[in-house]
Amino acid sequence: MKNYLLILLMMFPLLSHSAISRKPSNNVLKIGMTQEFENMNPIIKQMMATSYIYEMVGRTLVVLDEKGKWIPQLVKKYPTLENGLAKMYTEKGVKKIKVQWEMKDLASWGDGTPVTGYDVEFSHKIALSKNISVGETEVYAQVEKIIVDKKNPKKFTFIYEKAKWSFNQLATFQIVPKHLESAVFDKFGKDKEGYSKNSIYSVNPTHPGLYNGPYKIQEIKLGSHVTLVPNPTFYGKAPKIQKIILKLIPNTGTLEANLRSGNIDMISILGLTLDQAISLDKKLKKEKSSHRVNFKQGLIYEHIDLQLSNPILKDINVRKALVHSINRQKLTQALFEGKQTPALHNVAPIDTWFTKDPKKVVVYKYSRRKAKKLLDKAGWKMGKDGYRHKDGKKLGFQLMTTSGNKLRELVEVYLQEEWKKIGVEISIKNEPPRVYFGETVKKSKFPAMAMFAWISSPENTPRSTFHSKSIPTDKNGYSGQNAPRWKNKSVDKLIDEIDVTFDSDKRKELVHKVLYHYTNEVPVIPLYYRSDISVTPKNLVGYKLTGHQFSSGNHVEGWELK
Amino acid sequence: MGNYITRRLFQMVLVLILLSFVCYGLMSLMPGDPLDIMISSNPKITSEDIVRLKAVYGLDQPMYMRYWAWLTDILSGDFGYSRTYKVPTTTILVPRLFNTFVLTMTALILSLMISIPIGIISALKKGSKFDYFTNLLAFAGISIPSFFLAIILIIIFAVWLEWFPAGGTESVGEASLTGMAYAKDRIHYLVLPVVSLMVLQIGTFVRYTRSAMMEVLGQDYIRTARAKGIKQNKIVYLHALKNALIPLITVISISFSFIFSGAIITETIFAYQGVGRLVYDSIMGNDYNVAMIAFIISIAMVLIMNLVADILYAVVDPRISYK
Numbered sequence: 007m008k009n010y011l012l013i014l015l016m017m018f019p020l021l022s023h024s025a026i027s028r029k030p031s032n033n034v035l036k037i038g039m040t041q042e043f044e045n046m047n048p049i050i051k052q053m054m055a056t057s058y059i060y061e062m063v064g065r066t067l068v069v070l071d072e073k074g075k076w077i078p079q080l081v082k083k084y085p086t087l088e089n090g091l092a093k094m095y096t097e098k099g100v101k102k103i104k105v106q107w108e109m110k111d112l113a114s115w116g117d118g119t120p121v122t123g124y125d126v127e128f129s130h131k132i133a134l135s136k137n138i139s140v141g142e143t144e145v146y147a148q149v150e151k152i153i154v155d156k157k158n159p160k161k162f163t164f165i166y167e168k169a170k171w172s173f174n175q176l177a178t179f180q181i182v183p184k185h186l187e188s189a190v191f192d193k194f195g196k197d198k199e200g201y202s203k204n205s206i207y208s209v210n211p212t213h214p215g216l217y218n219g220p221y222k223i224q225e226i227k228l229g230s231h232v233t234l235v236p237n238p239t240f241y242g243k244a245p246k247i248q249k250i251i252l253k254l255i256p257n258t259g260t261l262e263a264n265l266r267s268g269n270i271d272m273i274s275i276l277g278l279t280l281d282q283a284i285s286l287d288k289k290l291k292k293e294k295s296s297h298r299v300n301f302k303q304g305l306i307y308e309h310i311d312l313q314l315s316n317p318i319l320k321d322i323n324v325r326k327a328l329v330h331s332i333n334r335q336k337l338t339q340a341l342f343e344g345k346q347t348p349a350l351h352n353v354a355p356i357d358t359w360f361t362k363d364p365k366k367v368v369v370y371k372y373s374r375r376k377a378k379k380l381l382d383k384a385g386w387k388m389g390k391d392g393y394r395h396k397d398g399k400k401l402g403f404q405l406m407t408t409s410g411n412k413l414r415e416l417v418e419v420y421l422q423e424e425w426k427k428i429g430v431e432i433s434i435k436n437e438p439p440r441v442y443f444g445e446t447v448k449k450s451k452f453p454a455m456a457m458f459a460w461i462s463s464p465e466n467t468p469r470s471t472f473h474s475k476s477i478p479t480d481k482n483g484y485s486g487q488n489a490p491r492w493k494n495k496s497v498d499k500l501i502d503e504i505d506v507t508f509d510s511d512k513r514k515e516l517v518h519k520v521l522y523h524y525t526n527e528v529p530v531i532p533l534y535y536r537s538d539i540s541v542t543p544k545n546l547v548g549y550k551l552t553g554h555q556f557s558s559g560n561h562v563e564g565w566e567l568k
Numbered sequence: 569m570g571n572y573i574t575r576r577l578f579q580m581v582l583v584l585i586l587l588s589f590v591c592y593g594l595m596s597l598m599p600g601d602p603l604d605i606m607i608s609s610n611p612k613i614t615s616e617d618i619v620r621l622k623a624v625y626g627l628d629q630p631m632y633m634r635y636w637a638w639l640t641d642i643l644s645g646d647f648g649y650s651r652t653y654k655v656p657t658t659t660i661l662v663p664r665l666f667n668t669f670v671l672t673m674t675a676l677i678l679s680l681m682i683s684i685p686i687g688i689i690s691a692l693k694k695g696s697k698f699d700y701f702t703n704l705l706a707f708a709g710i711s712i713p714s715f716f717l718a719i720i721l722i723i724i725f726a727v728w729l730e731w732f733p734a735g736g737t738e739s740v741g742e743a744s745l746t747g748m749a750y751a752k753d754r755i756h757y758l759v760l761p762v763v764s765l766m767v768l769q770i771g772t773f774v775r776y777t778r779s780a781m782m783e784v785l786g787q788d789y790i791r792t793a794r795a796k797g798i799k800q801n802k803i804v805y806l807h808a809l810k811n812a813l814i815p816l817i818t819v820i821s822i823s824f825s826f827i828f829s830g831a832i833i834t835e836t837i838f839a840y841q842g843v844g845r846l847v848y849d850s851i852m853g854n855d856y857n858v859a860m861i862a863f864i865i866s867i868a869m870v871l872i873m874n875l876v877a878d879i880l881y882a883v884v885d886p887r888i889s890y891k
Contacts, residue, residue, distance in 0.1 A: 042849065045654035052606070139624045139651075142612050178612075198624060199649055208655050228653050228660055229841045231740045255735055255839040260722060264839075267726040267734040440852065444600015463612070470614075485615025 027296050029545050030271040032567045034249040038270035040258050040277050042229065046216070047207035048180035049133050052141045054555075055276050059232050059252055061559030063217040067107065067126070069177045069560050072550040074356055074464050076175060079560075080121055080218065080241075082108045085174050087508060094169055094508075101169035101506075102150075109160040112241035115183045116214030116222045123154035123162025128184035132191055137198050145178045171508045172465070177556055182207075186215050220245045220563035230254055246566040262286055265297065265541065272297075273541035275557060280413060283539040284343050290541075299541050301345045302551035305354045305464065306536035308417075310405070311447070311456045311490045314529055318401065319454060323384040325528040329370040331377035331428045332421065338534050341416050349532035351521050352471070356553045357464040359517045366518040368525040377428045386429070394429035402431035403454035406446060409436035414457060417533065450478050450489045459536065460487075463555060467504050472520065474498050492529035543567065569882070569889075573875070580871045584864065589635060591863045595851060596631040602853050603627070625651055627854075638860065648857030652850065657857045660846065665828055665865070667737055668835070668842035670754070672827040675762045679769035680820065686770075687777025688804065691785060702774060709771025718764045718837040725760060732760050735839030761838040765831055769823070776819050780812035787811075813884050821877035825870040828862075 030036070041055040048060050065079040078084045085091035085105045092105045113121040132138060133146040140146075148167055155161040166173050186206050194200030206213050214222045220242065221234035234250040252274070255264055261277050264270045278286065278299075287299035312319050312328075319325060334348035351367060353359045361367055378388075386394035386401045394401040405421065407414045415436070422432040437446060446452050460471065470476050474493040476486025500520045507513040524530070538551045540558075548564035603618050603625075622628045626637065641648055647657040690702045726734035739745065739753050784790065785808055793803050832844035843862060850859035882888045 042652070044652060047654065050654055136620065137624065139621055139654075141606065141617060141621070142614075143617055143620070144612060144614065198626075202654055203649050203656060208659075225740070227663075227740075227841070228655065229664065229846065230737060230839075233740060251740055253736065253740065253839070256845060257836045257839070259719065260735060260837055260839070263719070263722045263727050264734045267722075267730060269726070269734045269736065440598065440600040440602075442600075444602075444604040448600075448604050466612075470612075483615055483619070485618075 028268050028271070028543075029296050030543050030567050032246050032248055034251065035247050035272060035546075035565075035567065036251045036253060036270045037272045037274050038253050038255045038261055038264055038277060039274040040254070040256055040261065042254060042256075043232065043252075044228070045202075045205070045208050046211055046223065046226070047182065047202070047205050049129060049182055050139055050202050050205075051180075052139075055254075057555070058274060058276060058557050058559055059234075061219070061557055062221045062234055062250065062562045063219040063223055063237070064180075065113075065219045065560075066181065067176050067179060068174065070175075070464060070552075070554060070556050072552040072558070072561070074358060074554070080109055080113045080181070082110055092173065103164075103166040103169045103173050105164040105166070105173060107162050107164065110241050111160070113160075113218060114239045114241065115185075116217045116237050116239055118239055119183065119185050119215060120160070121181065121183075121218050122159035123152065124159055125181050125184045126162055126179075127152040127154055128188055128191075129179075129181045132182065132187070132195075132201065133180070135191075135195055135201070137195060138201055139199065142178060145176060148173070149179075169508075170505055171510075171513060172467075172505075175463075175465070181218075183215055183218075186213065214239075221250060224249075240563070243563045245563040247562075250562070258282060271543055272546070275538050275540050275551065278539055278541065280342055280345065280537070280539065283541075284345060286541065296545070297541055297543050299539065300549075300551050302538045302553045303347050303354065303356055304536050304538045304553040305356060305462045305555075306459050307349060307352050307354060307462060308459045308533045308536055309349065309352070309457070310531040310533065311452070311458070312529055312531065313450070313452055313454050313456075314491045316403075316454050318403070321384050322527065323380040324386070324401075325531075326370070327377040327380035327384070327428065328425065328430070329528055329531055330373050330380065331430075332424050332531070332533075333372040334533065335372070337417065337420055341413070341420065342534070346534045346537050349534050351525050351532055352460065352462070352468060352530070353517070353521065354462070354535045354553075357462075359465055359514060361518055361521065363518075367521045370525075374428055381428060381430075388429050392426070392429065393431050400431060401429060402433065404433050404435050404452070405455045405457065406435050406437065406442065406452050407457040408439045408442050410438070417457070447489050448478060449484050450491060452489075455531075456489065457533070461555070467501060468520065469501050469505075472497055472524065473501050490529040492527070494523050494527065497523050569879075573879070576875050576878075580868070580875070583871060584867055585639075587867050588639070588860065588864055592635045592638065592856065592860060593631060595854060595856060595859060596634070598854070601627065634856070638856065642860075642864075647861055650850075650855055650858050652853045652855040652858070657861055661843070661858055661861055664841055664843040664846050667840065668829075668831075668844065669827055671758065671761055671835075671840060671842060672765065672831060674758060675765035675769060676823055676827065678762065679766045679773055682766075683770045683773035684777050684816075687774045688781055688809065690774065690778045691781035692804065694782060699778075702778075706771040706774040709767045709769075710775070712767065714764060714768060714831075714833045715837060717767055718760075718834060721760045721764055722837070733757055735837075737839075737841045757840075761831075761834050761840050764834050764838070773816075773819065776816055777812070780815045781808060784808045784812045810884060814881060817877050817880050817884065821873040821880075824876075825873040826866075828869055829866045 039055055042053060043055040043059055044051060044053050046056060046060055048064055051057060051060060067079060067081050068076055068084055069079050071077050076084055083091060085107065092103055094101060094103055109121050115121060130146050130149060130152055133140050133143060149164045150167040151165040153163045190204050191201050194204045207216055211226045212223050217237060220237060220240045222237040223232060224235045225233040232252045236245045253270055255261055258279055261273050265273060283299050290297055290299060312325055314320060338344060338346050338348050347355060350362055350369060381394055386396045389395045405418055407418060418434050425432050447456055447458060470487045472488060476488040477491045478484040478486050497520055500516050504513055504516045507516060538553050540551060542549055545568050547566050547568055550558055552558060603621050606613050626634055650657050650660050653660050686702055690699045693699050722734050725732045736757055738757055745753050790803060790808055793807055832848055835842035835844045847859060847862040
């Protein structure tokens with residue numbers, strides 16, 4: 007028996023290294039993902055996996071491409087002030103914007119009905135209904151009125167409530183078919199969630215008329231899979247892959263086994279964790295496998311919020327010392343093998359607003375000597391126990407993050423060691439995500455340091471995270487995400503100015519001024535920008551990771567298995 | 569007996585209502601809400617959005633009012649709407665309950681069919697090589713962590729030998745299967761998760777059967793039966809097994825109580841669309857309608873199986889009677 011067990015244990019690594027040599031063809035591509043998806047109604051969807059799938063079957067007016075450029079999808083042209091499709095005017099003293107849109111001639115729903123301004127007008131009405139659970143409504147609410155050209159319903163005009171520079175960034179403005187959904191909304195729209203329950207997306211999700219993208223849904227089983235087949239009425243290039251099956255595999259640990267056994271051909275961005283991806287990448291390269299692991303720097307910003315109401319952290323010298331003493335380059339190299347980039351501030355390098363110019367932002371080079379000097383200056387003297395003391399008090403902080411997140415726990419240990427070297431004691435307290443985000447971070451209850459990430463989009467005004475009005479308090483019902491409680495009047499003013507600055511260069515200048523204050527005052531310790539990860543067959547061409555929330559599904563018609 | 573059953577059924581309804589209130593209350597007391605978590609991860613979601621969403625979901629109401637609304641809806645036959653999946657609760661729950669039932673019932677029945685004879689033989693051949701070997705396997709089955717066994721099974725039978733799929737419930741993307749072809753396909757996907765569940769169950773049932781049988785086989789009436797020259801088979805199956813059944817009924821009824829509760833680890837690792845993972849996600853997502861229906865079914869199953877066990881005790885042992 008003992009011998010059998012020994013043999014089995016010896017075989018284990020061999021089995022897990024069974025090389026992948028399958029090459030999927032254009033007949034079918036099976037994609038694995040670990041996150042659940044919901045009803046495909048684009049207006050009420052909230053899950054990331056649903057967005058990932060929906061981008062293959064439905065299109066919006068405009069979208070951000072993989073290069074970070076805004077491009078038209080359903081419409082002929084991307085409207086700007088420069089090309090004359092958007093015009094500013096003043097009404098009763100309020101600056102407003104009027105935007106002309108025109109749908110592509112061939113843009114139609116899967117049942118052949120053209121996509122028109124009436125669909126857009128109807129979707130706007132649904133999204134702003136009080137009885138429907140739409141997550142983010144600002145994108146719809148900013149549009150005061152939609153006027154459809156009766157002679158040519160492909161043409162329509164948006165009248166915006168206020169003139170804001172980001173008026174044309176409407177990738178989350180979703181459209182549903184009026185010819186199918188209006189009867190449902192008229193009948194059930196007055197009841198709470200009546201429309202959501204009875205929408206055709208809920209009761210007959212394979213109806214071709216619900217989708218206007220390159221694919222349509224052939225089969226959907228919540229909690230299991232979605233099967234997509236080409237949509238013959240798609241306005242663009244006909245997709246090459248004849249069937250895409252998106253399978254839910256909830257356990258990240260078995261994704262690799264599913265890939266090796268041929269149960270899936272590809273792992274989506276909603277799959278492997280970074281440590282798993284790094285390990286699989288090495289194995290696949292060693293095996294000279296038919297698959298590759300793709301990494302792309304993303305917008306997700308991992309950082310530590312500092313509690314500025316903490317009497318020790320109120321001292322800017324202490325905060326600067328903490329940043330100076332972290333070797334972020336070494337951290338990302340040691341823990342992520344350089345697959346994630348050290349962060350300087352909240353704006354990621356793939357964002358057009360990014361800068362690392364030391365004239366514009368304060369760049370903290372790793373220097374333990376500088377850190378020690380700053381702490382000495384702040385009055386914290388090194389004691390015999392290896393920690394610093396002041397007025398009989400030890401220099402120490404509590405570092406918090408989400409429990410069960412292996413990578414974050416590793417980062418905590420790394421930081422604990424780094425800060426110990428300059429005489430700062432770190433105690434770790436982690437909480438389940440639900441408690442951590444629902445209570446501790448939301449109500450800014452952490453005593454000193456809270457590590458987590460912000461999911462952002464390019465050119466995102468940091469109003470909810472930097473503006474002093476966004477400090478969560480009992481009075482404002484804990485609205486806003488300025489958890490460090492950072493107050494800077496100049497930053498508040500700059501943020502207000504950014505919203506109404508239409509000149510992109512000038513806007514960038516204002517953003518850089520905000521970043522200067524942010525990096526100079528250190529309300530937050532930047533750590534690293536997370537990367538998007540996927541595993542694809544090497545014979546898949548035309549696939550591009552985007553690094554932002556509008557995924558590779560937006561160019562799925564260009565995928566081909568050669 | 570009739571009065572006893574009626575009384576127990578009445579008690580069951582009271583316990584069910586009481587526990588449903590406790591479960592609802594506990595879910596409400598959990599700190600944080602997924603809606604609050606949304607605001608932490610997406611800077612574009614405003615606090616006004618959260619206030620509006622809470623009103624749509626009724627989360628702005630006190631707990632007792634929400635519970636009352638839920639209870640009256642349930643009693644009127646409206647099982648509600650899943651906040652997570654945005655479909656009626658029954659649409660998501662019923663197929664999952666069926667899948668879990670198929671998985672756990674198959675594993676349970678097969679485990680009983682294998683473990684009871686092995687337990688009996690082991691008790692009859694106490695101290696033999698067979699007994700030692702059976703004990704070793706039973707302890708191994710009880711001790712091996714289910715996630716580890718599941719991964720081993722996937723590596724050997726899905727990755728290496730490619731006999732069975734690594735995960736899923738049925739073939740997808742193929743032309744719709746019907747009749748025997750469909751049954752064969754489902755069985756193909758069931759094998760690994762069923763084996764993974766059976767290993768633990770067989771170990772447990774073998775140990776119970778063996779100890780119950782050994783205790784009975786040492787009783788005076790068995791010795792008397794042997795002295796009277798009654799055949800071994802008759803002694804074992806008529807006299808010994810019948811008396812050994814009482815502790816087994818308890819264990820088996822407890823096992824049957826959980827057939828709708830799901831096997832969360834097995835279901836997750838094998839990407840099997842059962843109810844276990846769904847309930848976990850529903851609790852974490854405060855998806856009250858889905859979680860509460862699953863709770864009610866689980867509680868009801870425990871109560872029903874307890875009643876069934878009590879009735880069976882009386883059937884197996886005439887000395888037990890209920891008034």
